[in-house]
Amino acid sequence: MVRVLTKLSMAAVLLATLAWSRPASAQDWIPYHSDPKNILEGNWQSCQQSDGRYAEKIYDHFVNSVPQFEVHLGPRREFAIFKGVQDEHREHELRENLLQPYRVMMEGSRARQHWDIPSLNLSFTVALGGGSTMDCESWYIVLGPLGKSSN
Secondary structure: OHHHHHHHHHHHHHHHHHHHOOOOOOEEEEEOOOOOOOOEEEEEEEEEOOOOOEOOEEEEEEEOOEEEEEEEEOOOOEEEEEEOOOOOOOOOOOOOOOOOOOEOOOEOOEOEEEEEEHHHOEEEEEEEOOOOOOOEEEEEEEEEEOOOOOO
16 A cells, blocks of 8 residues: 555656646747836747757737737847838848847846837847756846836
8 A cells, every 4th residue: 555655656746747847848928017018028938949949939019900010039149120010030130120239148147138219119128037048048028118117
């Protein structure tokens, strides 16, 4: 009886461990809602995929069904904002990318960047979060209206 309970207990512990320690998906977005004025606020995670590239997420922003802009999160520490929305992927180094520099530079183990985009009345801040690894980078993202401090 003790042996059966021990095996069942070990199986339960193993199942719980597997459930809680799921590998990070190639891209995870966890939204936060500390200020209703923010358009995007949350944690973005860009992980290395099986092909060696890092994941990218694109957010299309519409107002009253009219496309306003698209926000590119990743891959890795690249970010982009383009006027309008289109189906084809746009490369981040294009002049049309309103974020310059588009690649956030590391300073030791930290990285942070803030951009003001007056043409779209936007303020965008990204900061590398704790828990980032060689395979996954975790970023805290705040995109809101210009004139509101998001630093």
